Amino acid sequence: MLQLLSRSTKWHSFLNKFQNMKSRPKLDYRNKLMLAPMVRVGTLPMRLLALEMGADIVYTEELIDLKLIKSIRRHNPALGTVDFVDPSDGTVVFRTCALETSRLVLQMGTSDATRALAVGKLLQQDISGLDINMGCPKEFSIKGGMGAALLADPDKAALILRTLCSNLDIPVTCKIRILPDLDDTISLVEKLADTGIAAIGIHARTRDERPQHRPHPDVLRAVAKAVSIPIIANGGSRNMQKYEDILKFQLECGADSVMVARAAQINVSIFRRDGLLPMDELIEKYLRLCVDYDNAPHNAKYCVQNMLKELQETPRGKRFLQCQTLQQICEIWHLGDYCRRKQKELRTLGNSGRAEVEPPEAQAKRQKLEEAATAITDDFEGVICRSMPFLRSTYASDNHLPKTVLYVYAGRTGKSPPGYETQQCDKLFRAICSYDGQRYSSTFWEKNKKQAEQGAALVALLHLGQLQEEPLLENGSLIN
Numbered sequence: 001m002l003q004l005l006s007r008s009t010k011w012h013s014f015l016n017k018f019q020n021m022k023s024r025p026k027l028d029y030r031n032k033l034m035l036a037p038m039v040r041v042g043t044l045p046m047r048l049l050a051l052e053m054g055a056d057i058v059y060t061e062e063l064i065d066l067k068l069i070k071s072i073r074r075h076n077p078a079l080g081t082v083d084f085v086d087p088s089d090g091t092v093v094f095r096t097c098a099l100e101t102s103r104l105v106l107q108m109g110t111s112d113a114t115r116a117l118a119v120g121k122l123l124q125q126d127i128s129g130l131d132i133n134m135g136c137p138k139e140f141s142i143k144g145g146m147g148a149a150l151l152a153d154p155d156k157a158a159l160i161l162r163t164l165c166s167n168l169d170i171p172v173t174c175k176i177r178i179l180p181d182l183d184d185t186i187s188l189v190e191k192l193a194d195t196g197i198a199a200i201g202i203h204a205r206t207r208d209e210r211p212q213h214r215p216h217p218d219v220l221r222a223v224a225k226a227v228s229i230p231i232i233a234n235g236g237s238r239n240m241q242k243y244e245d246i247l248k249f250q251l252e253c254g255a256d257s258v259m260v261a262r263a264a265q266i267n268v269s270i271f272r273r274d275g276l277l278p279m280d281e282l283i284e285k286y287l288r289l290c291v292d293y294d295n296a297p298h299n300a301k302y303c304v305q306n307m308l309k310e311l312q313e314t315p316r317g318k319r320f321l322q323c324q325t326l327q328q329i330c331e332i333w334h335l336g337d338y339c340r341r342k343q344k345e346l347r348t349l350g351n352s353g354r355a356e357v358e359p360p361e362a363q364a365k366r367q368k369l370e371e372a373a374t375a376i377t378d379d380f381e382g383v384i385c386r387s388m389p390f391l392r393s394t395y396a397s398d399n400h401l402p403k404t405v406l407y408v409y410a411g412r413t414g415k416s417p418p419g420y421e422t423q424q425c426d427k428l429f430r431a432i433c434s435y436d437g438q439r440y441s442s443t444f445w446e447k448n449k450k451q452a453e454q455g456a457a458l459v460a461l462l463h464l465g466q467l468q469e470e471p472l473l474e475n476g477s478l479i480n
Contacts, residue, residue: 106131
């Protein structure tokens with residue numbers, strides 16, 4: 001009976017997903033302004049901000065098929081998102097929400113039709129379009145047979161697209177670069193168009209050309225005349241300073257639509273018909289979205305750097321460059337209280353943030369760690385644990401690092417130096433600091449052994465009264 005109920009529940013779940021996809025209108029690629037796929041830029045906060053600024057369609061950054069196929073799909077009710085999580089270290093590979101679903105295209109890097117289809121089926125309920133990267137000239141992509149490598153193998157490129165178009169319920173597109181010869185470019189686009197794709201994005205430069213080279217809108221204009229599917233022009237950012245410049249590039253290329261990359265990376269309000277927003281106002285809007293959706297601090301920092309450009313050399317910019325946490329970044333733009341309040345609210349709602357990450361089999365490893373700690377002496381009272389990430393930017397010099405301070409404190413009080421033992425679980429580390437008959441550990445899993453030891457020393461210093469909780473809470477070194 002239980003098995004029948006389980007099967008019935010799964011069947012209803014499948015039907016709901018199927019009906020949701022069928023009721024969602026197909027994405028129309030004509031006469032649209034789009035946020036182009038950009039590595040480290042096209043994450044959820046920037047995509048939502050682009051939509052708010054006036055973009056019609058937003059693309060994710062390129063996500064590799066092998067990374068996606070290993071990820072676990074999770075609902076995150078605290079954030080209202082769907083997360084695809086790397087089980088080895090808790091990293092969010094892809095995060096999305098209902099606010100963007102109907103206008104979201106995921107760009108995938110792949111060199112294999114079967115693998116691409118498996119990923120497409122995994123993702124199609126959460127996106128409205130799937131794009132295959134066939135234009136990236138970076139070494140990583142080309143060595144893996146992805147990106148611009150597919151331009152040299154049109155049969156494989158066509159096989160991937162035909163397989164996806166025949167088996168998915170969402171539109172499939174690809175993004176290429178022009179070839180050195182116009183006739184070859186037209187022949188390639190015609191071949192790819194015959195696979196059933198809904199549109200094709202074309203960067204108006206060749207594989208070997210870079211942003212400093214002038215684009216070739218005349219080539220796109222000739223291609224647009226040769227095929228019936230929508231042409232999405234890309235590569236005009238060098239001449240885009242305002243909204244009207246996007247439309248001018250579209251006209252020059254004779255394209256149905258335009259996708260904007262670098263110009264939007266610098267100021268995403270370029271999509272606003274009413275003109276650009278001031279930089280600080282834009283950064284504040286972006287940071288609020290980063291807080292609301294628990295965006296990774298390093299990703300938020302990278303995007304703000306692109307907005308600041310040469311202002312990174314100002315006193316405020318240099319202070320920003322020292323930031324490691326979202327809290328620290330928000331303080332600079334007077335959003336510190338908002339960040340603290342929102343993060344507390346999300347933890348109360350059960351958001352499983354980076355502080356709560358435990359890798360696979362971590363429960364067994366954690367038990368082993370604790371058993372090792374409690375089996376030392378008869379009077380041992382257990383491991384004292386707090387969630388204390390090690391943030392290098394909060395320490396002025398090496399002399400102020402937790403391990404150094406604890407070592408000096410031990411010498412000053414006539415105690416033996418502290419010792420450390422570290423446990424590794426997949427890509428993450430956690431350490432125990434032994435000092436004066438007691439053991440201390442941070443529950444925050446770090447990315448390397450040295451950081452894990454610093455975190456354990458930090459817990460010891462707090463317990464010994466050498467640090468105060470309030471400043472640690474403010475700078476993000478203590479998470480309650």
